[in-house]
Amino acid sequence: MIIKEVKLKNFRSYEDETKFVFSPSGEKNIVLIGGENGAGKSTLFEAIKLCIYGPITYGYQGHNSNYIAKIKSNINHNAYKEATMNAYVGITIILTEGTNENVYELIRHWTLKDKRLVETYEVKKNGNVLTGEAENYFENYLTSLIPPNLFDFFFFDGEDLSDAFIGRSASSHLKESILKLSNYDTLDILKRHLLQYQRSTSLSSEKLKDLEMEYNLANEELSNNKSTLKSLEFNLEEAKADLENTTLQKSKLDEDFRNSGGLLESERDLLVSKQNSLENERTNIYQFIRDFCNDTLPLLLSEKLLVKIKNQILDEDSLHTYKSFKNRLDENIIRSSLIEADVIKDPTLDLSNVPSLILSKLFNTGRLNNVKTIHNLSNDDKQSVLSKIDDILNNKKSLSNIINEKYSRSNEITEELKVIREKISSSVSENVLKEYLDANLKLNEKISQIKSQIQKITSEIENLKEEINSSEYKLKRAKNAYLHSLQGSETLKLTNNLVETLDEIIFELTKEKIHEIEDNFIYIFKELIRKDNYIDSIEIQTNFDTTLYINKEYSSIEVLNLLKNLGIDDVEKKYGSRFLEDLKQFYPSENKKELLYNVENKFRFELLILRTKFNINDFSKGEKQIYILCLVWALIKSSGVQIPFVIDTPYARIDETHRDLLTTKYLPKVSNQVIILSTNEEIDKKLYSTMRNYICNEYLLQFLDKERKTKVHDGYFFEV
Template sequence: MKINKLVLKNFRSYEEETTFDFSTTKEKNIILVGGKNGAGKSTIFEAIKLCIYGPMAYKYQGFNSSYISRIKSNINNNSLKNDTVDAFVSIDIEISESTEKNTYTLKREWTFKDKKLDEKFVVYKNSSLIPLDKEELNYFENYITSIISPKIFEFFFFDGEHLSEFFIGKNSNIHLKQSLLSLCNFDTFDVLKNTIISTARSNKNTNDEIEIIKDDYLNLENRLYELNTKEETISEEFKEIENQLEDLQQEKLKLEKDFRKKGGVLAEERELLNSKTIELETKRSLINQNIKDFCNEMLPFLIVKTKIINLEKQLKTESDTLLYSQLKNKLNTEYIKKLLLNKIDPSSLDKIAITISEALVDDIKPDSYEENFESIHNLSNDESKYLFSLINTILDFNNTTILDSFKEYRNISNELSDIRTKLNTSLEDESLNQYINDIANLSNKIGHLSESKNLLSNSLDEIRLDINEVTSERDKSKSKYIELLQSNKVVDMSSNLILMLDDIIQTLTENKTKEIQDNFMYIFRKIIQKDNFIDFIDIDSNFNAALYINKMYYSLELENLIENIGYDEMERKFGRLFFDDLFKLYNVENRSELLNAIKTDTQSSFLTLRTKVDINGFSSGEKQIYILCLYWALLKASDIEIPFIIDTPYARIDETHRNNITSEYLSTISDQVIILSTNTEIDEKAYREIKPKLNGEYLIQYDDKNRKTIQREGYFFEV
């Protein structure tokens, strides 16, 4: 099946009639639809699914009030203002029927009559102007759902975020099994088995114990069915709330962006800016006072700095000269004679006193002494000390400090100017309050939805725990029931059929599992660019998937591992196939024989064993590649021909693997691949790589002013 064309009108954000040509060729099998978040990309997938399945697209049984409410929310608001409402989605699908290829045009249209919503669904075959009649239409609806059910169709919409938990989470084995059964139509056998079990209730058995066990088994089956149904319903509701939260978050971000574009300043930010202004003004005032003090006290002296140097020299000379004069007068000849009296010969006293006096006076004479020097200032000792201190302060002054003060003063002035500009250009109080109220309302909605989401998440965890417990109880009850039937040699057609159907499902899934493993390794080796990264994938009977790599072990290492951590921990760490290889290499059948065989290994040889690789240790990109490859392997094993719609194909994929995803993955997974991407997901380089495979490309943009999506041909970039 291929979707050749999609037409939308007044559906969600698509107001005008908008057409997407999705036709592809074998060589060019990719259609690229670009758009930013909120532009309307996911609407495309929903429109296709809704057009084909109607109420079943939302898991409703018919045209009920819930479905009507859902459709009303999908109709473009602008169209409701017109005299008549004309809203529809239409698709052209190509289906291979025997040796022919027929094209069906499906159109689902909505109008209002007497304030009530009316839906009209018509189908045209091979461009006929006459639609299928009622009987033919009923047959076609049953036919299309038999070819591809809504559940399977949704599987072909690849969402990396959802599938990460789907294929790696704690219930990944259950999801993998259910996916395989659905894709390969093996779930029909499950439905048949449950029908037989239900019918078997009416059959009476004389053996009371068997009857009790059978009732217990059937009750557990019903309980499990109810839990699975409830889990599916809550999961759908959880996903819907997630979508609503994403829309509200985008709306809030847009509102805040618009608010700031118009000069808006939130009250909290305004208060911070005012506080910052006061702080800066105080700081600037202190700096200004320091500058004034400098100008009053220091600057005049710095201007005449050369004269200050001369003044210092003059004062020093005056001080030295004064001291010299005082000492000179003190150390006269008469003073010396008094000192030496009675200490030397009187006859030579005069001569010696004169000599000593002249020598001392000459010794204390300062270098700067001038015979005719005149003192100008005649300062006191205290005055001289103060003036010398002031002169030293002036001469040692570092102008960097005052220059830094001027620089800081200018910076503060500039910052104050910016703050005042921001405050002066902000919105008026009325507009500010309106924005604040709108943002507060959105925040409240987001808060309520987040709370609901958390409650649903908790409910899902509880239900999934119940499912695991009931599944375990059901399996035990079933085993006991079959065991009692066999031991009592009860020939019961129902039990035989149940066993037969279980065998059929096991046989079919075993073959498909092998095919999935081969498909996975084929595409994984094509995409991954690492040598000796993964050698094998194993999917066991319970659909637990594990990756393995061939590793070398020394026999002594194996002996130490068994002695240190034991068999159970080894199997948990290294995998089931690790022990399968050991048993085969040592030709033993159980664990008790294995250790003895290893200890008696006289060769002490190296062994190549398949060793499990922990997927949780992969990088985000490697996990995404693992999921993509498992997804590809499933689809190839199912042999279903249907368009593959993928949202952001390169999420978390590093640049080195993108080219392989384009050439090996997207070109082979389906004859028709529709990619929904942002400009950051498929950027300009990725666009150049994918360009040769494109048969069509569109760019959709959301017009904020008119609140509608606009479409044009081309992508964000041109090549």
């Protein structure tokens, strides 16, 4: 999400209509808002949240009287002096939805009607007003996309960060932050309901007996199911062994039969298939030769007659054309044509011999006078007959070659069939074949039965495993219910165990996210800190405590002395769990006891690089602030959520050494849009000069004491 614009009027100290433009531009993603304390910086961002979430901003579920009273107190007092009271907060945001960037304009407007405050809410999408279901859908969509508690995470006060991420509540705050960003915060709600339920539950002695019986029955059911599973798994192994033996018997039978000269069923089928294919091919060859002898050969033998027929057809065609010309050509047509062409002038000129003269030039009239019409074919028949005759006359040699090839292939097929029939007929005796086929049939039936048995047992095992899972769940539920009801004094203890289990579940769900946070933290921390090889890794533990590590070199003697003097548990507590993890790389061990034994009894002189715990309290104030900001950066980057990052007094407690790095390495990368609230003492001229390359917009808020309102100027302290 990108905040493009913010508009306010008569909201708190913003009496006049005020507009802020926040749009980032290229690499310039920082909006700098300066102002003294009380100038209206916090009010601006309360207005943004109010515009988006409405009553939820103040913890109300709807437009109740408390919410209306809160809004009334937020409206500037001077607004009520006007003839028509008019107040509003509005924002324009850009949401990336799929491949599109859509612009949404949201505005909450307040007016008075019959002395009652009335709120209207309007949403425009790309300039078009959303109404009815479309508006409701957008409200739900925006709330699910950016829940209010997640929105709060992106608003930080630099002064308060230390309290949140260092100290007694650091692990719980980190856990809450990770759960919010991973959408697992509902598990905490589940824990609270669980605790409330456990405290409010009390059972009678008779109910306790019922729970005990239910627990015993569930335990017995699980035990029976596990016993049955063990038996089925044994039967499955036996069936698999039987299948393997039977398959080997069949392979031996096939091998013996083949060695005796017999053909396996698959081999015989292949030969029979080949025989049928060759016989079909030979039948097609014979049919081709018969068709050739019936249709083409007689004509091929009568070549002279074919030539004579062809000439007769062509002569008949010429005679037909000649007659058509003769019937249409007369003296009058020729005379009129010549006069029109201005060839002759005298219309009485004798042209009676001209038609016969023209015809004699165009046709062989002497030959045509002797032609008699015999065939009188149509144009289609004439073309078909001539094409057939030409095909026969022009392809005599190729037709002869084709016939010869067919006869040759027929002879080849005959020889191949002879060989195949000999192979089929030269197989073993009928008795041997019958014995083989009977034995093979029995083995195939046995293999099929065993496979069916294996499939059945496997299915029973799968179903039984599901029943066992259900029985285990039932037993666990019955056991928990029974134990929780044994005595009221145990309720809190058992509830704590359940809470610990939920914490373990939460940690498993967020494990990958935690690794990503650790990697992101180390990356940005090394960018900002000004000391080489200062911190090498970070560990977020199951309870969400954080531990920093630095790689240190130890001699094997030093490690041995540490373990002897402190004990392995205290070494883990003082130097960190990863110290022991690294030590196991040099002395492979399954547990602490084995590790201690291996170090003492398999000692060798060498240098070891081991990750060693670093105490966060050894940081300077500025380094602690860097640590916290890096942890926040890692959380935001790992969440993948694109929300503007707003921070009030970001340079609190940051020494001058790290301010430039925070400005150039951190703020431009923490989010696509960074909004900084600052005083002139925090961001001075020197730091402002460094930051200016990343600033897209800057404003100065000035509170006018006399008018009791906020005035907004373009530019920062040094620009106004």
